[in-house]
Amino acid sequence: MTPVHGLRVLVAVAGREVEKFVHQGGRFFSALVRPLLWLVVFAAGFQNVFGVSIIPPYETYIPYQVYIAPGLLGMILLFNGMQSSLAMVYDREMGMMRLLLTAPVPRWYLLLSKLVAGTVLSVLQAIAFLVIAWLLGVELPLEGMLLVLPALVLAGMMLGALGLVLSVHVKQLENFAGTMNFVIFPMFFISPALYPLWKLQESGAEWLHQAARFNPFSHAVELVRFAMYGQFQATSFLVVVVCLSMFFAIAVIGYDPQRGMLRKTGRGA
Amino acid sequence: MTDNHAALLTVDDVAKSYGARKALDRVSLTISEGEFVALLGPNGAGKSTLFQLLSGLFVADGGAISICGHDIRRAPVKALARIGIVFQQATLDLDLSVERNLMFHARLHGLGGADARRRVAAELDAQGLAERRRDRVRDLSGGNRRKVELARAMVHEPRVLLMDEATVGLDPGSRATLLDQVHGLCAARGVGVLWASHLVDEAERADRVVLLHQGRVRAEGTPAELVAGAGVDNLGQAFAQLTEGGGRRPPENSNPNR
Numbered sequence: 001m002t003p004v005h006g007l008r009v010l011v012a013v014a015g016r017e018v019e020k021f022v023h024q025g026g027r028f029f030s031a032l033v034r035p036l037l038w039l040v041v042f043a044a045g046f047q048n049v050f051g052v053s054i055i056p057p058y059e060t061y062i063p064y065q066v067y068i069a070p071g072l073l074g075m076i077l078l079f080n081g082m083q084s085s086l087a088m089v090y091d092r093e094m095g096m097m098r099l100l101l102t103a104p105v106p107r108w109y110l111l112l113s114k115l116v117a118g119t120v121l122s123v124l125q126a127i128a129f130l131v132i133a134w135l136l137g138v139e140l141p142l143e144g145m146l147l148v149l150p151a152l153v154l155a156g157m158m159l160g161a162l163g164l165v166l167s168v169h170v171k172q173l174e175n176f177a178g179t180m181n182f183v184i185f186p187m188f189f190i191s192p193a194l195y196p197l198w199k200l201q202e203s204g205a206e207w208l209h210q211a212a213r214f215n216p217f218s219h220a221v222e223l224v225r226f227a228m229y230g231q232f233q234a235t236s237f238l239v240v241v242v243c244l245s246m247f248f249a250i251a252v253i254g255y256d257p258q259r260g261m262l263r264k265t266g267r268g269a
Numbered sequence: 270m271t272d273n274h275a276a277l278l279t280v281d282d283v284a285k286s287y288g289a290r291k292a293l294d295r296v297s298l299t300i301s302e303g304e305f306v307a308l309l310g311p312n313g314a315g316k317s318t319l320f321q322l323l324s325g326l327f328v329a330d331g332g333a334i335s336i337c338g339h340d341i342r343r344a345p346v347k348a349l350a351r352i353g354i355v356f357q358q359a360t361l362d363l364d365l366s367v368e369r370n371l372m373f374h375a376r377l378h379g380l381g382g383a384d385a386r387r388r389v390a391a392e393l394d395a396q397g398l399a400e401r402r403r404d405r406v407r408d409l410s411g412g413n414r415r416k417v418e419l420a421r422a423m424v425h426e427p428r429v430l431l432m433d434e435a436t437v438g439l440d441p442g443s444r445a446t447l448l449d450q451v452h453g454l455c456a457a458r459g460v461g462v463l464w465a466s467h468l469v470d471e472a473e474r475a476d477r478v479v480l481l482h483q484g485r486v487r488a489e490g491t492p493a494e495l496v497a498g499a500g501v502d503n504l505g506q507a508f509a510q511l512t513e514g515g516g517r518r519p520p521e522n523s524n525p526n527r
Contacts, residue, residue, distance in 0.1 A: 001346060005379035012376035020364060095360035102324045103377035104350035257328045 001105060009105050014117035017087070021121055031079065031125050032132065035072035039133060043068055055196055057229040065138045069130075070225035071193025073148075074155065076126045078217060081159030082184055084118035088167035089175075101255070108252045115160045115248070122156040123149070144228035151227035155220035158240050161247035162216075168254030191218040192225075216243040276301055277351075277429045277461040278323070283332035285318055292318040294484045295332070300429060300461040305452060307472035308465040310481035311512050316465040317357065319481070320433045323463070324354050337428050350378065353422030353460075357434040361414060361421075363407040367398060370406060371421050378425035385424075392420035396450070412443030419450065423460075430454065432464045436471065448474075469505045478504070482512045 001009075021027060043065040058067075091097040100110055130148075134140055166179055190212045197218070200209040212218050219236035226233040278300040285293040293315045300306050310316050321327045322334060325345045334341040339348040361370050368389060375385035393399050396416040406414060415435060422430060432451060436444040448471060454460045464471065472478045473492055480488040480495065488495055488511055492504050499507035 002379070004381070008376040008379055008381045012373050016362070016365070016373055019369070023364060094363070095356060095358040096362055098324075098326065098356055098358070099360045099374065100377070101326055102349055102352075102354055103374075104346045104348075104379070105377060106346060257326060 001109065005105075006109060009103070009109065010113045010116060013100075013110070013113035014120060017114075017117040017121060028125065028128075031076065032129055034079065035075050035129055036132060038068065038072055038075070039065060039138065040136065055198075057226045057231045063139070065133075066140065067196075068194055069133055069138055069140060070228060071188075071191070071221050072133075073126050073129060073152065073224050074191070074193055074217060074221040075188060076129055077122045077152065077156045077159045077220065078184060078188060080118060080122035080125065080156070081161075081163040082166070082179060083163070084114065084160050085163035085167040085170065085179065087118075088114070088164065089170050089172070092167075093172070107255050111164055111248070111251055111255060115157055115164060118160040118163070119153060119156040122160065123152050126152050126156070141229060143230060147230050148224055148227045151224045154237075154240055154244070155224055158216060158220060158244040158247065161244050161251060164251035165247050165254065168251060187215060187217040191215050191221055193217075193221050216240065219243075277337055278463065279333075279335040280319070280323070281333045281335075283319070283322060283329045283334060285315075285322060285327065285329050291484050293322070293329075296481070296484070296486055297332075298463075298479050298486065298489070300463055302428075302461055303455050303459040304476045305455045305462045305464060305474070307475035307478045308463055308481055309467070309469065309472045309478050309508060310465075311467055313483075314467075314481045314512075315484040316467075316481055317433065318484075320354075320356075320431060320465060323431055324352070325349055350425070351427055352429045352431055353425070353427035354431045355415070355418045355422050355433065355435045357437055359414060359418070361406045361417060364405065366403050366405055367393065367409070367417050368402040370417060371424055374421045375424050380425060388424050388426070389420075392423050395423075396420045411438055412440065412446070415439060415443065415447055416450075419447065423454070426458075428459075428461065430460050430462045432462065434465055434467070436466065436468070444471075469508050473504055480508065480511055487511045 047064045088097070091100070101107070103110065127145075127149075130140065130145055134142075134145075162183075166183065170179060190208055192212065197209055197212050200206075200212060216239060219233075219239040222233050223236040223240055226236070276299040278298075280296060280298045283293055283296045284291070296315070296319060298306065298308075308316055308319070318327070322329050323336075323341070325341055325348070328342055334348075336348040337351045339351070341348045362373070365373070371389040371392065372385060375381075375389055380388060390399070390402075393402050396419060398413065398416055398420065401409065401413070406417060409417065418435075430451065436447055439447065451462055451464065452474060455462055464475065466472065475492060477490060478488075478492055478495055479486055488498065488507075490498065495507045495511075496502070496504055499510050501507050501510060
């Protein structure tokens with residue numbers, strides 16, 4: 001495959017995702033409504049319940065809305081990552097997956113194109129959320145709007161790669177509800193998205209605290225949170241990069257006709 | 270190796286099992302330039318499994334598959350670039366227009382810009398779909414959807430065309446039209462065609478028939494050879510005789526399970 005061919009494949013796969021997204025007008029709206037409800041309603045209601053002390057990267061007391069903004073950005077990336085998984089399962093049921101997998105393109109590159117396409121959509125929605133949050137008066141650092149972009153891309157790719165792994169194993173669209181219950185909600189709630197992890201420790205839920213420390217989503221959120229204040233969180237960066245590489249490698253193996261799950265199950269792509 | 274081989278597609282002693290079940294057992298066949306080969310077999314004969322191996326979706330447990338001299342296992346990208354496929358199951362994006370479906374496929378095959386648009390326009394024109402290029406696929410009839418899939422399979426000018434039970438769900442008229450078009454591609458463009466079907470009448474005009482049953486090639490030859498070998502009056506009777514009770518001994522005049 002030549003570089004020009006590779007670029008055309010990327011344009012084709014990403015273009016298709018974007019075109020479908022644009023045609024499904026309600027998808028963009030609903031993707032933003034979810035985190036905005038949390039930001040406007042939940043944060044207002046729990047402002048005084050979840051008092052946040054001064055913890056890095058914050059240098060002073062901050063409103064609760066400011067604290068949960070990175071977590072809600074993570075929520076957008078997480079849901080979109082799972083949406084990519086759903087799209088892969090849908091493509092398999094509709095037969096489009098066969099077309100993709102029989103294209104003269106290495107499988108890893110095809111999956112990478114899918115991942116990039118999904119991440120582009122995720123990051124665009126995250127940026128839209130940031131702008132709306134800023135318009136609603138959430139005091140986020142303006143320079144952070146730019147600095148957070150690389151972190152959003154990296155976190156989006158890691159969660160998208162997790163979606164690819166799930167798409168190997170989720171056989172039918174109907175099973176997606178299970179993915180919600182067993183992947184999205186635990187990852188989101190057992191993380192510092194809504195409250196700092198020391199709160200879990202303080203309340204005696206040590207096992208939850210430990211689970212949150214090992215949750216890749218926790219590190220995605222922290223990477224984004226620190227990036228918003230122009231700070232680099234090395235541990236979170238490392239965890240996100242390692243998890244991205246690992247999830248992507250598992251997905252590539254899963255879709256490999258010689259080694260993957262498709263071979264073991266004997267079901268069509 | 271170059272693409273100028275007499276045999277465009279070579280399947281040599283291919284085997285595939287799912288657990289203890291043998292789906293294909295030492296299957297061999299070849300397709301030459303401009304040749305229409307019908308892969309005839311009842312449901313569950315192993316036709317779809319063979320197509321999955323030919324299209325690189327699965328890998329054979331044993332044997333080798335070569336497309337224009339490129340081994341599908343060792344050089345899948347080069348091999349896949351030379352085949353066009355129409356799957357039994359529809360594989361169109363219903364929400365995209367006819368033209369966008371073909372452009373998507375063209376880009377997957379590395380065609381871009383004016384070249385892709387020219388190829389897409391030519392294939393849509395060949396299928397009589399130029400007027401409907403902006404229609405969403407969802408709005409097309411079953412017969413027209415199949416035409417779109419055939420046009421799409423030919424966009425990158427493949428040397429080998431794989432048709433997997435492509436007439437399933439079509440009315441008799443659409444079925445005959447599709448068959449005529451594919452025969453036309455063999456004659457006009459020298460494309461080698463493997464046409465899988467369980468319908469005997471679709472194999473009657475084939476250059477050769479490969480009769481697959483329970484994962485094995487039971488007989489191979491021209492339709493006339495198969496009929497003569499079975500000592501019956503027509504291909505339908507030969508098919509029935511060769512596939513009943515697990516398959517009888519192949520007729521002497523045909524080329525059984527090489």
